[in-house]
Each structure stands twice: as C-alpha cells, then as structure tokens.
Amino acid sequence: MNLLMIYPAYPDTFWSFRHVLGFISRKATFPPLGLLTVAAMLPASWNKKLVDVNVTELTDEQIAWADLVFISAMIVQKDSARRIIHRCKGLHKTVVLGGPAATSQPDVFAEADHFICNEAEITLGAFLADWDNQTPRRRYASEQRPDITQTPVPLWSLIRFKDYASMALQYSRGCPFDCEFCDITAMYGRVCRTKSPQQILAEFQSLYDAGWRGDVFVVDDNFIGNRRRVQTMLAALIAWQKQHKYPFALTTETSINLADHPRLMRQMHDANFHKVFVGIESPHDESLRECRKTQNTQRDLVQSVRAIHRQGLQVMGGFILGFDSDPDSIFEAQIQFIQRAGIVTAMVGLLNALPHTRLWSRLKAEGRLLRDSTGENTDATLNFRPRMDKERLLEGYRTVLATLYSSKHYYERIHTLIRSYTPTFRNRISLRDFMAGLKSLWHIGVRSPSRFYFWKLLGAAACRRLSTVPLAIELAIYGLHFEKTTQKVLLQAAL
Ligand code: SF4
Numbered sequence: 001m002n003l004l005m006i007y008p009a010y011p012d013t014f015w016s017f018r019h020v021l022g023f024i025s026r027k028a029t030f031p032p033l034g035l036l037t038v039a040a041m042l043p044a045s046w047n048k049k050l051v052d053v054n055v056t057e058l059t060d061e062q063i064a065w066a067d068l069v070f071i072s073a074m075i076v077q078k079d080s081a082r083r084i085i086h087r088c089k090g091l092h093k094t095v096v097l098g099g100p101a102a103t104s105q106p107d108v109f110a111e112a113d114h115f116i117c118n119e120a121e122i123t124l125g126a127f128l129a130d131w132d133n134q135t136p137r138r139r140y141a142s143e144q145r146p147d148i149t150q151t152p153v154p155l156w157s158l159i160r161f162k163d164y165a166s167m168a169l170q171y172s173r174g175c176p177f178d179c180e181f182c183d184i185t186a187m188y189g190r191v192c193r194t195k196s197p198q199q200i201l202a203e204f205q206s207l208y209d210a211g212w213r214g215d216v217f218v219v220d221d222n223f224i225g226n227r228r229r230v231q232t233m234l235a236a237l238i239a240w241q242k243q244h245k246y247p248f249a250l251t252t253e254t255s256i257n258l259a260d261h262p263r264l265m266r267q268m269h270d271a272n273f274h275k276v277f278v279g280i281e282s283p284h285d286e287s288l289r290e291c292r293k294t295q296n297t298q299r300d301l302v303q304s305v306r307a308i309h310r311q312g313l314q315v316m317g318g319f320i321l322g323f324d325s326d327p328d329s330i331f332e333a334q335i336q337f338i339q340r341a342g343i344v345t346a347m348v349g350l351l352n353a354l355p356h357t358r359l360w361s362r363l364k365a366e367g368r369l370l371r372d373s374t375g376e377n378t379d380a381t382l383n384f385r386p387r388m389d390k391e392r393l394l395e396g397y398r399t400v401l402a403t404l405y406s407s408k409h410y411y412e413r414i415h416t417l418i419r420s421y422t423p424t425f426r427n428r429i430s431l432r433d434f435m436a437g438l439k440s441l442w443h444i445g446v447r448s449p450s451r452f453y454f455w456k457l458l459g460a461a462a463c464r465r466l467s468t469v470p471l472a473i474e475l476a477i478y479g480l481h482f483e484k485t486t487q488k489v490l491l492q493a494a495l
Contacts, residue, residue: 004066007032007052008080019481023436026165027055036154050158072099075375104355121146166215175222183354184221192225197236218252234267246426251275259304265311283337287323305341309421317343322351324387331396342416380493405486411453418468
C-alpha cells in the first residue's frame, strides 16, 4: 500500500512568521504533528510519503504513486485542502480527510471519500479495520476521549528538519476551563488528559536522537490543565534537559493562573521553557465574565503578566474585540493594557464564532450568525452581527492594530519586557541564529524605517543586561512579520 499524506497550505497569518522565516533559512514554522502521529499509528508495512505544501510543491507524480491519500487540515487550511482534494479526485484517488476541519466542517469537503473525525486514536482504527474488509464507511466519529498514554511517538523520518523553525510535541489534551468561544473544550473536553512522564521523555529523546536541536513548541491546549501531573512530569523533564545540556528551548500555552503558582513557574523555567502563550482576551472584567473566562477576572492582569515575566517566561498574549459587553472605550483600554504589561507578541482578533462552540449556539439562537468562520485569528470579516455598531468595531480594531504595531509602540513594549524579564542563557547561540542577527543589522538597522528604534533598543539592552540583546534582536525581527500581517489585516478591515 502506497500512502501519500498531504498537509495543506496555511495562509499568511500572525503565527505563520512567513515574512521572517528567511532570516533563519527555514520554510515553515511548525511541522504537521497530527499527520506525523497518525503515520506512526498506521501499519508498518505501508509505504508512506508526506508532502507538506508549506515547504514543497505537490506534484502529479506523487499523487499518481499513491494508492490512498490522507489529508489533515485545520479550518484555516480549508481552501488549500479543497483544492488538493479536487486535484487528487481528478487523478482518481481515494481521499481520506482528518483533523479539526473534518470534524467541524465536513460539508465543506464534499469531494473527500472518507472522514476521520474527532481523535484518531479511536476513529482511525475503525476505518483501517473496515478498509481491510473493503467496507469503509464515509464518516468515522466518536465522542469518546481516548487515553493518550497509548499515542505513539511521531514518525519524524517523514519530514526534513531543516525545513522548519521549530518542532512540536504534545503532552496533554483538553482544558478544565469553559470559555464560551473556545472550540478546544468542544473537541477535546474539559478533563485534561496527559501522557506519562516516560512517554513524553521518549518523545523528546526521539527528537534528540533524530538530530533536532533548538525550539520545540509543546502544543497543548492548556499545559497546566492538570497541575499535579505536570509538576511530576516537569521534575523528570528538568533532569532530562540538564543531562542532555538543554538541547531544546520550549514554548507552550497556559492559562493566566500560572501566575499564581511560583513553584510551577520555576519548574517550567528550570525545564527551559522561555515563552508561554496566554489567552488574556480583554482588560474589561464584564467582557471576561460574559465569555466565562473566569480565571482572568478578579485579578490584576498586568501584575499576573509581570509575575510570569519575572520567572523568565515571556508572555505572548491573545486578545479579542467584539464582545457584547465591550464599551466604546475598549480600544484604548486594550492598547494601554498591552503596552503597560509589555506583551510584545500581542495577537488581537475580532471575536469569531467557531462551529460547535457555545458562542456559536448562542448567536445562532439569537439569529446573529452570518457565516462559517474562516478559522483565522486575525480575520477582519465578522461572522456574526456584533452588538456594537459594526463600522465602529472595525474602525476601533484598525486603530488598535495600527497603534500596537507602529514602530514606536512595538519597540516600547520590548523595552518594557526587557526591564521585567530575566532571560535564561542556557542555550548556545547557533550559527543559524547568529546569521539571523547579522542579517537583522542590515535589514532593520540600515534599511528599515524602524532603524532608529532598533539601535536605541540594542543600546538599552546592552546597557541593561547583555544577555537581553539576542531577545531584543529576535523580537525586532518578528516585528517585520507583524508589520506585514498588520498591513494585510488593516486592508481587509477597511474593505
Ligand atoms: S483557557 Fe484557553 S483552552 Fe481553556 S477553555 Fe479557555 S480559551 Fe479554551
């Protein structure tokens, strides 16, 4: 059996870092972790090839070689996925679609032959059994949540490490919170399921043995969703990182209550975590209560962010505009909050109703849903009727983005961050990072209109603490990407 696995293109988004991948000579930010994991669940006797169209072109010869095509897609990749399915069907191939898009919007992919919905640990096995018996059904779905201690190590041999800026691993699935707009809990439940410490260490070891060094994103929905277990796992990971001389710099996603647990933050720092993405959403308490983001209410959010920064964990924040409870002052409040907290990487999006979320059901019941979501976080096309005047909301959104990503405000946030943040210097600067630094001197320090801010930042970082200079350069490089994506969103929001 020849199996061709295809990962569709994702658009130029805030998190794609597409405009700065050239600095480190990489083609995409993350590998297709879902497909690599599914590959490891398939019969060893199958011949497997993987084409990630974000890093290479898909050819007709590759499609012709396949007896079966597997595609995995998120909603944001649906346009590319549909084009690929159409192309494969044109070459008379059987196409199996999996991933979040197959689960939440199967109707969009009418040309696909089979759908592996929900979590593959359960539904893939049923498909394979039926495939063997030549009686495959169109759709495989299950509400059952699998025990992920049985999930295999991803099949890294299917990708080329040098195409990617970071590797990805998953330790847990699910989140105990219940934010109204979130599709994570709808898909993976509110009980946080974890892998065993031995299992996740085996995954780190597999990456290490395969030769990867550098960034690894632990792509959990909420890494601290089960605090007791994560602390046990971290104790083992700290020892492993130390023994292997800290080969991996780690990033993950957590809820803001991480700030309430100094020991846990210290452990994450000791395990070589450098960055955490936190959904902050809004500085307006009423809006947080409306979406049931209760863990963010009744706290000083700026102080919480600073507490995390002080432990050497840089906060990247997610923010939302368009809640029913947002007052007219919300735009200025968001700007002030993000600047004061020193959240350099601040992704601000309009509220979006994703399929099967409680928000989606409420808006539908209220007759306010307009269309399917594109799944893009910074999509300026609202898919529901907001309570605030739509034009006012879009104008406010444009103001927030244009202000936050102006050179002045962006570099001010880096200054704020390096004043409160203590970077850890366990990892040697790789040749690749060194070259990226040199390129930045030319592209930002000489050619960019932000050069004045850039040199001022480098001077301040060098005077304050030399070890903050690499961080300052890294963030200045990211700034080029955010500038481009902001321009794109501003154009879209103006239409
Ligand atoms: S904390 Fe994050 S992952 Fe958890 S329910 Fe809220 S938005 Fe979803």
